[in-house]
Amino acid sequence: MLTKQQILMFEKTLLELVSAIVHQAISSKQLLFEFTQEILTKNRKGLWKQIGDQINASQIEVHDFYFNTWSLQFYEDCNQYKDEIKLIFQQVIISTSDYKLAIQQSIQTFLKEFPSNRCNERKIYQMLYQYTKSNHKQYNVKPKAKQQSLTIFENYAFQKAVNTKLEQ
Template sequence: MWKTIFDDALFQYLASNTGTTPTSNQHMYQLVQQQYRTRGIWLQIAQQLNITQTQAHDYFHNTWVKQFYAPFDTYKPQIRDIVARLSQTAIDRFELSVKALEVFEQAHPHERFHAKSVQQFIHQTYQKLANTSQNSSKENSVHVQAKEESTSGDISKYIVFG
């Protein structure tokens, strides 16, 4: 699979296009950050791996770079709490996402997290809260409606004969 040789393709590109021989994955990451404005990096790597330019770009930014960031799995309950607290205020989803990331990063100033992954988790958490809130309000309205209708005394419309 091409992912297993991604490092080699990236190394070869950087060694031939930067005039520097990378010494580690961290060094390759730094060189890519410096070379990012150079057009064609992902196209050349993609051609070497026989994949699309988008696949090469996305794999680098969404997967490969995560090796340089602290995992945040153990902090997910804390992030859920932050999102729950912030969702109580009247801010939109974008503002909530930015604010939640800010609060989380301030709580862990000595850790470096992959911001895009944390933001995706914040967004997913917000969506789950919003869906749960909508479902619970729908259930409450159904119960209220059923209670109001049952007090009218006419239950014939609720009886179904098979």
């Protein structure tokens, strides 16, 4: 978790580094966000380490702050689409027993059906996850390696644990 001082230094540091990378003065937060997204699309992961080194924070803290806090100011509130997103998910989950796949397909369907929206995909994912969790909806998922039936939440926890181990 970044301190208040680190948060204040974050944007200034991001601006300096991104300006140096794109060799251009950046005049607004919106442009800073757009250039940063472009840089990240090109897979420049070292950006978080550089910022972290300058503000005395870990690259994980900087990464998480960027995606979970700072960048959200450039997206619209997806709650206005909550009913549509849930309806899409309800339709998609019928045709698949894979929870993660159903959420991904629901997000892609939503983005196609509402192309003018400016919603954050991560927020849509979180909305769908909370929706299924709060409604106690459990879908049986059968992993290929084992023929044991897992609830959707057990499968999600297993996949998250495997991904965490792979990232380390």
